[in-house]
Amino acid sequence: MENGIGNLPGLKNTWSALRKKKPEVIWWSLIWFPYAIPKQAFLLWLAVRNCLTTGDRLLVWGYKGDTQCGFCRHGLESRDHLFFRCSFSSRIWKNCMQRCNIENPDIDWLNVMDTGYRQWKTKRMWGALCRLVLQSGVYHLWRARNEIKHNGCPKTEEQVLRSIYWDVRSRFSGNGRFAKTMESVNLCLNWNISFSVLV
Template sequence: MAIPRHAFMLWLVFKNSLITKERMCYWGYGGDPLCRFCCGIQECIEHLYFQCSFSRRLWRNIMLSCSITDPYVEWTEVVECSVAKLKGRSLQTTLCKLCFASSVYHLWRQRNDLCHGNTPRTEECIEAQIKCEVRARILFK
């Protein structure tokens, strides 16, 4: 299991450094700027992770498994919550951190699979992979 790549992805997201379609268009590269999940809005970090219906459903399911019944839906709320509430080493805090990092990674991986013509995974498959990785990380740490 490769949690370090998850941490790197999380770092890129927090630094607003992912190369999204919005950024590519800004740099002058052509191509379709729309989100590959819903094809309705230009792809940016905010939309890709929190506004897109595909991402929202995945976040809701993952956060419910962490006993968070009201998941954050805006990037600023996620950053504020992460800084304020996810300190320490309690099991709940560790679980939330691992779920968050794994979700960010798997959403980006799904996005890349769709952009590059690879076979996309279902929401259920992605959710199962996230839970399996987090469970393995907690059990075998």
């Protein structure tokens, strides 16, 4: 309903008048894609914009408590440290990326983002899987970080990995329609995803 009814503006015109048009960001495809899990997409959006309440940001706000990384206890907690320079999170990231057939994944946040928006924006199963692993990895590492900070209950690497694996398998089970290639068959085997997602 672009033109509206009578003298009333249409929906498209109203929407255009209300919102401020901004340039398209290059990382949007890492966050918003068909297999994204909404709450995980939102958390990744916060992480990309560096809006998570990490130790370095808390210090700027005058926080006097512990701002060290709760996983490795080495250095100031920051987005770039948590994702994926910390020894704990880098082992999880590397494990997940190896299941995506990436043998030596980068652990630098900006490089991961650069690789992601340049290489993972594809209709192949591999691209969707890499994006979902990024979202799920950031989400579950952030939850594990909060368990330490707020409840004093650290999770093991195995517990975090299990949560990521569960999300990936659940999201792809019965939802995918990917070409049956050697690559996609291998990915299904690596992640224990049903072959029913392949056509």
